[in-house]
Amino acid sequence: MKTEICDALVVGAGLSGLVCAEKLAREGLKVIILDENPLPGGQFLRRLKASLTPAELKAKPGPVRTGHLFLEKVEQGKIRVLPLSEVVGIFDRNQVLVHEKDRTFCISPQLILLATGAREKFLPFVGWDLPGVISTGALQCFMKSSGLMPNKELLFHGAGPLLWAGAGEALKHGAKVQAILHTHSLSRLLPKPGQLRAQGPKLLEGVGYMAAFCSHRVRHRFKTVVIEARGKGLLEEVITARLDSAGRVLMGTESRYQTQCLATGHGFAPNVELAQQAGCKLGFEPLLGGFIVQTTGGLQSSVENIFAAGEVTGIGGALKSLLEGELAALGMLKKLGRPFSDHDFTSLMAKRKAHLAFAEWLNRLTAYPDAWLYNLPDDSIICRCEDITAGDLKNAVDQGYDTPLALKRFLRLGMGPCQGRTCLPIAYDFLAGYRNRPLAQDELLSTRPPLKPVPLGHLLEEE
Ligand SMILES: Cc1cc2nc3c(=O)[nH]c(=O)nc-3n(C[C@H](O)[C@H](O)[C@H](O)COP(=O)(O)OP(=O)(O)OC[C@H]3O[C@@H](n4cnc5c(N)ncnc54)[C@H](O)[C@@H]3O)c2cc1C
Incomplete structure (x- = not known):
């Protein structure tokens, strides 16, 4: 099988992967970054088109602008960017099997960064598999990538900032938000001292959504969940109820909403399967989002040549991913014996603590109700x-x-x-x-390659 050699392979072109790839390439390393999506940018930058005009970019929040800056540097720099390429297995620590369109090939890097991000979690209820019930993240991807809406009116349900972001985007696209049903009480939003310290730009974004909800008179219901989605083949009606303090449904508090579109989501789970398959040690940390890749300083995993950054080390949001991309780059430079700044390293490690405190707030906010x-x-x-x-x-x-x-x-x-x-x-x-x-x-259940389905013919060597 054809094998490519490089100094560093970055798996995942989200915020953390982009930052790390750019920093490593700037130090003269031969870097390959790949992503299974058609365009780099990950979940956060998920792009409507290949580039934004300066005016469009100026109107975006700070972390989006930073992300685009790195995106441009990566796309214009000497980094090899492989879109529509998924890593389906890692063997012998540095033999990386890649599936790209109609072929597979191998990359053999000195170091690997796993920046594979996260996926959404859901609170199941009767009828959550009915057409018309969609995940808030899927709705967001749909709006961002097509500029369209699945329906003129939407009901939102769940927990966490993606709920607000999804509803806020829907309003921007001209949709009517029938109500936002929050699983937890309003008091859950209150942080412990210092937990939101490093989140200035995201707090501003949150304030913007709240203002939009007020001006559109969006109704909020707290400690309320969907208990059933009903319809004949398509969503027609949603039944909700309030929860008691132990997370049980309070009988007699049911309400009905006539709707054809319910967006629902309950936080994120890190995409750790590739790390697990490569032999990296994982830990179960509910306050970081579940199973995460365990790392030491410099974000090195338990496998010597594999590093991890972003949501895979704990669900902590866009700013944590940006910071960890930089930190992983320093860790990787150190590992290769290249010059790196000790001062930057110490300062990033200290800042990371503030992001981990935010992660605790975030994951508590999106935890399932106790008895649900x-x-x-x-x-x-x-x-x-x-x-x-x-x-x-x-x-x-x-x-x-x-x-x-x-x-x-x-x-x-x-x-x-x-x-x-x-x-x-x-x-x-x-x-x-x-x-x-x-x-x-x-x-944790074991994973085996190929991590994603690959047609057998694509695994066969070409003559
Ligand atoms: C659905 C969804 C919507 C979100 N929306 C928002 C939002 O609106 N605002 C906000 O602040 N935060 C949002 N987040 C959280 C935000 O994505 C993160 O905070 C940040 O983008 C994480 O950056 P990352 O680099 O860790 O991962 P990501 O941005 O998720 O990037 C990981 C990348 O790895 C790629 N990948 C994974 N496995 C493989 C593989 N085996 N082979 C090749 N490529 C692979 C994925 O395709 C992905 O592009 C969202 C998260 C999700 C899951």
Whole structure:
């Protein structure tokens, strides 16, 4: 198989990957950055078109402008950028298998940065798989990449800043926001001292959304969840209810919303599968978003030549990802014996602490209500690919299948086409709560290459 050599391979062209690639290339390293998406930029910059005019850019918030600056430098610099290329396996620490369009090839770098980001988590309810129920992130991608809206009126439900960002974008696109249903109470938003210290630009963005909600008279409901989405083949009606202090539904508090589009999301889970497959040590840290890649100073993982930055080391937002891209670059330069600034390193490590404090606030805000998952009606779907319901999970655990591996073998949990991307973060939380025992570090299900489906023909060597 054809093999390319480079000094550093950056997997993921989101904020952290872009910053790291640019810093390394500036020091004269031969860098390749790749991403499975058609354009670099990751979740945060997800672009409508290849470039923005200076006027369009000026109107964007600070972190977006910083991100675009790095994007331009990467695209105009000496870095090899590979779009539509996904890493499907890492072997022997530095043999990286890449699937690109209709072929696979290998990259053999000295060092690897895993900047694979995160994906959305959902609060399941009866009917969450009905067409018309979409994830807030998917709605946002749709709006950003097409400039269109799926419906003129939308209802929002969930927790965390993406809920506000999604509803705010929808208003900008001329849609009517019927209401925003917040799972938790308003008091959950209150930070502990210092938790929002490093988040100036994001706070400003938040204030902008609040102002837009006020001027459009958007209704907010707190401690309220969707208990059912109904419709004949398409969403027609959403039933909501209030929660008590233990997170249980309060009978008699139900309300109905007539709607054809419900956007829902409940925080993020780090994309750690590639790191796990490469042998990097993971840790289960609920206040950082679940399973994360464990790193030491300079963001080196437990595998000597592999570094990790951004959401994979803990869900902490765009500013943490920007900072960690820089920190990982310094860590990698140090590893290669290249000159680097000790002063910058120490100062970035100190700033990172403030971002980790913010991460705690963020992940507490998006945690599931305590009793929600294991009080779900038995017919609520948990694994959409394999049609596994909450009742199936409860029965299995009651029969003694009370580990992720046992559930996988007994129910095929996580074995469908999405390979557990959607259901596993939910199932892990369900299991920990229902069996009343936190998940142990070694209970994460193993992953094997190829991480994403690859046609067999693309793995065959060309003559
Ligand atoms: C759906 C969604 C919407 C979001 N919207 C907002 C928002 O509006 N505002 C905000 O402040 N924050 C938002 N966030 C959070 C924000 O994305 C992060 O804070 C920041 O972008 C993270 O940067 P990152 O570099 O860690 O990861 P990302 O920006 O997520 O970049 C990771 C990249 O890695 C690529 N990748 C992953 N695995 C592979 C692989 N195996 N092979 C090749 N490429 C791979 C992905 O395609 C992705 O482009 C959102 C997150 C998500 C998941």
